[in-house]
Amino acid sequence: MSDGNMNLKLKVWRQKNTKDAGQMVDYSLEGVSPDMSFLEMMDMLNEKLVNEGQDSIAFDHDCREGICGMCSMMINGQAHGPKDLTTTCQLHMRSFKDGDTVVVEPWRARAFPVMKDLMVDRSAFDQIIAAGGFVNVNTGNAPDGNAIPISKENADLAMDAAACIGCAACVASCKNASAMLFVSAKISQLALLPQGEVEGEERVRSMVSKMDELGFGNCTNEAECEASCPKGISISNIARMNRQYFTSAIKAK
Amino acid sequence: MTIKKLDGKIPDGPVDQKWNQHRFNMKLINPSNKRKFKVIVVGTGLAGASAAATLAELGYQVDAFCISDSPRRAHSIAAQGGINAAKNYPNDGDSVWRLFYDTVKGGDFRAREANVYRLAQVSNSIIDQCVAQGVPFAREYGGTLSNRSFGGAQVSRTFYARGQTGQQLLLGAYSAMMKEVHKNRIKVFTRREMVELVVIDGKARGIIARNIITGELEKHSADAVLLCTGGYGNVFFLSTNAMASNSSAAWKAYKKGAYFGNPCFTQIHPTCIPVHGENQSKLTLMSESLRNDGRVWVPKAQGDKRPPNEIPDDERDYYLERVYPSFGNLAPRDVSSRQAKYAVDQGRGVGKSGYAVYLDFRDAIKRDGQKAIADRYGNLFDMYQQITAENPYEVPMRIYPAVHYTMGGLWVDYNLMSSVPGLFVLGEANFSDHGANRLGASALMQGLADGYFVIPYTLGNYFATEKPEKTPVTTEHPEFEQALKSSASRFEQLFAVNGKRSVDSFHKELGHIMWEYVGMARDEEGLKKAIGLIQNLRKEFWKDVRVTGSDVGVNLELEKANRVADFIELGELMARDALERKESCGGHFRVESQTEDNEALRDDENFCHVAAWEFQSVDTAPLRHIEELKFENVHLSQRSYK
Numbered sequence: 001m002s003d004g005n006m007n008l009k010l011k012v013w014r015q016k017n018t019k020d021a022g023q024m025v026d027y028s029l030e031g032v033s034p035d036m037s038f039l040e041m042m043d044m045l046n047e048k049l050v051n052e053g054q055d056s057i058a059f060d061h062d063c064r065e066g067i068c069g070m071c072s073m074m075i076n077g078q079a080h081g082p083k084d085l086t087t088t089c090q091l092h093m094r095s096f097k098d099g100d101t102v103v104v105e106p107w108r109a110r111a112f113p114v115m116k117d118l119m120v121d122r123s124a125f126d127q128i129i130a131a132g133g134f135v136n137v138n139t140g141n142a143p144d145g146n147a148i149p150i151s152k153e154n155a156d157l158a159m160d161a162a163a164c165i166g167c168a169a170c171v172a173s174c175k176n177a178s179a180m181l182f183v184s185a186k187i188s189q190l191a192l193l194p195q196g197e198v199e200g201e202e203r204v205r206s207m208v209s210k211m212d213e214l215g216f217g218n219c220t221n222e223a224e225c226e227a228s229c230p231k232g233i234s235i236s237n238i239a240r241m242n243r244q245y246f247t248s249a250i251k252a253k
Numbered sequence: 254m255t256i257k258k259l260d261g262k263i264p265d266g267p268v269d270q271k272w273n274q275h276r277f278n279m280k281l282i283n284p285s286n287k288r289k290f291k292v293i294v295v296g297t298g299l300a301g302a303s304a305a306a307t308l309a310e311l312g313y314q315v316d317a318f319c320i321s322d323s324p325r326r327a328h329s330i331a332a333q334g335g336i337n338a339a340k341n342y343p344n345d346g347d348s349v350w351r352l353f354y355d356t357v358k359g360g361d362f363r364a365r366e367a368n369v370y371r372l373a374q375v376s377n378s379i380i381d382q383c384v385a386q387g388v389p390f391a392r393e394y395g396g397t398l399s400n401r402s403f404g405g406a407q408v409s410r411t412f413y414a415r416g417q418t419g420q421q422l423l424l425g426a427y428s429a430m431m432k433e434v435h436k437n438r439i440k441v442f443t444r445r446e447m448v449e450l451v452v453i454d455g456k457a458r459g460i461i462a463r464n465i466i467t468g469e470l471e472k473h474s475a476d477a478v479l480l481c482t483g484g485y486g487n488v489f490f491l492s493t494n495a496m497a498s499n500s501s502a503a504w505k506a507y508k509k510g511a512y513f514g515n516p517c518f519t520q521i522h523p524t525c526i527p528v529h530g531e532n533q534s535k536l537t538l539m540s541e542s543l544r545n546d547g548r549v550w551v552p553k554a555q556g557d558k559r560p561p562n563e564i565p566d567d568e569r570d571y572y573l574e575r576v577y578p579s580f581g582n583l584a585p586r587d588v589s590s591r592q593a594k595y596a597v598d599q600g601r602g603v604g605k606s607g608y609a610v611y612l613d614f615r616d617a618i619k620r621d622g623q624k625a626i627a628d629r630y631g632n633l634f635d636m637y638q639q640i641t642a643e644n645p646y647e648v649p650m651r652i653y654p655a656v657h658y659t660m661g662g663l664w665v666d667y668n669l670m671s672s673v674p675g676l677f678v679l680g681e682a683n684f685s686d687h688g689a690n691r692l693g694a695s696a697l698m699q700g701l702a703d704g705y706f707v708i709p710y711t712l713g714n715y716f717a718t719e720k721p722e723k724t725p726v727t728t729e730h731p732e733f734e735q736a737l738k739s740s741a742s743r744f745e746q747l748f749a750v751n752g753k754r755s756v757d758s759f760h761k762e763l764g765h766i767m768w769e770y771v772g773m774a775r776d777e778e779g780l781k782k783a784i785g786l787i788q789n790l791r792k793e794f795w796k797d798v799r800v801t802g803s804d805v806g807v808n809l810e811l812e813k814a815n816r817v818a819d820f821i822e823l824g825e826l827m828a829r830d831a832l833e834r835k836e837s838c839g840g841h842f843r844v845e846s847q848t849e850d851n852e853a854l855r856d857d858e859n860f861c862h863v864a865a866w867e868f869q870s871v872d873t874a875p876l877r878h879i880e881e882l883k884f885e886n887v888h889l890s891q892r893s894y895k
Binding site: 156 | 325
């Protein structure tokens with residue numbers, strides 16, 4: 001456990017609503033403990049603002065243990081801040097030094113309008129999943145869980161892809177605001193499993209076309225998405241998706 | 254008003270035939286008529302998402318409400334360990350009957366036998382369903398599903414997807430839901446919070462929802478309302494629940510006539526990362542699988558502040574191994590938590606705060622090597638190090654109990670219907686299946702059982718019997734207007750207080766009171782004191798709370814204020830329930846009711862029942878009704894883990 005509280009300067013994006021132009025606002029915060037999480041530091045700032053009678057800063061957060069994918073901040077220009085494989089809620093203030101200036105901004109992408117301050121609308125991701133990110137099987141219609149053996153290797157690879165938390169750091173970090181890492185993770189998970197393979201070609205076509213329709217950009221292989229992903233989703237999923245997409249496009253009726 | 258004896262509507266017949274027979278006896282709705290019925294599902298965790306998907310598949314129109322930006326965020330996602338099922342794939346003697354038996358006993362005989370049997374019965378279909386959805390469960394090299402043992406069970410019946418089972422099951426249910434969104438059978442309302450239940454002619458017919466983005470109140474009507482809104486652990490401020498997890502939807506239903514069952518039954522999980530300071534916002538659970546290899550200890554001497562590795566073995570107290578020689582470090586959750594509290598109360602707690610005990614892997618690393626331990630727990634060790642900046646391979650982890658799950662919840666009958674006709678309650682939000690203590694890997698099972706395999710049958714029977722379509726209601730009905738007005742005036746009142754104290758400061762104070770007096774050990778004097786303190790806190794809240802910002806657009810302070818006002822009232826009910834239940838059972842430990850060895854002592858003669866509380870008014874004590882519990886298959890016995 002480390003001692004020694006810090007004083008920080010914060011530059012935080014404030015924007016009243018989607019239509020407001022928005023601006024950076026400077027704050028200072030004293031007595032920040034290195035053991036606090038980044039969001040607890042934001043709570044502390046909000047408590048201070050409330051006590052001064054000001055409107056608190058809106059930001060998305062929920063589980064605060066790195067799994068729900070709700071938290072979403074650009075911290076000093078990096079999605080989820082400076083630590084690898086870490087969501088904002090799991091980033092601790094010991095990653096900063098006394099006297100640091102910390103810049104906090106929302107995810108920025110055409111498909112994710114800012115709703116207030118640091119909150120953005122990521123419902124485009126739900127729309128992509130609704131376009132095909134599922135297996136068409138109704139409740140009650142399932143064979144025994146062991147009826148179809150699945151190789152451990154494929155089950156593990158599917159799980160690697162399924163670990164995506166849908167936070168959208170990949171989109172925020174990409175200069176093209178491409179959603180390909182997110183989309184390919186779901187496509188890969190289902191393509192690697194016999195249950196999902198059945199509808200694989202139809203799925204890849206409809207999810208990719210929904211992704212394009214919603215205004216996400218294309219992939220130009222810079223791998224910023226992979227570098228910023230708090231769950232380590234690999235860009236090899238994008239390659240798998242592209243392969244499947246081309247095959248499916250050639251075969252399309 | 255007289256005290257009622259509630260009827261759980263448990264079907265007749267032998268326990269293993271009840272559900273089959275009941276399914277046959279229930280009335281059906283013709284497939285082409287199902288589309289005439291509209292169902293509101295509030296909450297999209299495991300219970301809500303699975304119910305919404307399944308009901309839509311059957312043909313009902315479903316409106317699903319979720320508090321986050323997407324149904325995929327619900328806190329079911331954080332469950333780590335796994336999900337139980339009686340598949341008996343490992344051939345180690347498991348069966349539906351054994352899962353039923355373990356769950357009744359684990360719940361310390363305060364759950365309905367019939368419900369628990371049904372849960373065990375449908376557990377296998379849940380696994381099949383999830384596999385079919387593409388949930389990537391762990392597999393063996395031969396391609397079959399992998400199992401592990403969990404939570405003190407003597408068989409391996411837990412299915413898992415690494416340490417992210419809850420995430421994978423939730424994403425499975427979410428994808429099933431999105432499949433129905435694709436077909437326009439489910440309409441999802443995200444960033445909405447239910448702020449009122451609308452009851453017309455004694456039946457639940459809709460809700461008032463607040464749009465968190467615009468601040469607008471909306472009217473939604475339906476033929477039935479399903480509450481799938483999770484537990485109320487956040488009454489304690491600090492818990493392993495997500496920040497948005499709250500009790501307000503359930504509390505509004507309670508105030509509209511739904512009885513609250515066993516509110517004092519709270520599960521305090523023994524292995525969480527300890528509190529670091531006053532600014533802590535939530536607690537993080539470390540999977541209890543760690544107790545398979547970690548040894549729990551504190552120094553023998555009070556106030557021994559030496560670094561742990563400098564404390565020699567003969568000056569350490571491995572208290573779980575000492576007190577429970579046969580279960581040792583694997584003693585159940587409630588027992589282990591209480592022992593940690595005793596050690597801390599004796600001044601033998603460790604770490605800067607003194608509110609922690611050690612979980613030490615030194616001996617396991619010596620025995621099996623660091624690599625073997627890393628293979629088993631690597632991700633948990635990394636998570637611990639990330640949060641505490643300490644390396645658990647070198648120094649023991651510090652752990653302390655934290656509020657994790659609430660077994661109590663809205664009272665429901667066997668059909669999952671509350672005491673308000675047309676209002677059904679699923680998952681953690683109901684009180685039904687875990688009794689006074691939930692076993693590990695059973696929460697996911699219950700949420701999905703309720704949503705995939707119970708409600709599709711019982712809801713159809715309600716529609717076929719009650720025929721709500723014959724008395725159609727729209728949101729133009731005066732009850733909707735009335736409910737909307739009362740919600741609007743509540744939010745206005747929260748602004749109007751215009752006091753000096755932040756919402757969080759009230760929530761933290763409530764948490765301290767609850768943890769101190771309604772936590773791991775409760776006694777009459779403390780509970781009475783707690784009730785007084787909470788009542789004062791409520792008065793002070795409505796005199797001095799400060800809600801900044803405006804009611805147009807996003808206002809997190811206003812959202813929190815609305816929830817905390819409800820938490821305060823619920824906290825009082827929990828203390829009342831704990832005060833009236835003058836026995837110890839499962840997670841509810843009354844200091845006055847213990848064995849010579851300081852273990853929980855049940856009083857089956859006077860308390861073999863569910864307490865179901867009926868709301869009167871905020872300033873009038875609620876009524877305590879009971880539902881008697883009968884144990885015909887698992888015989889009442891004292892739990893012993895010695």
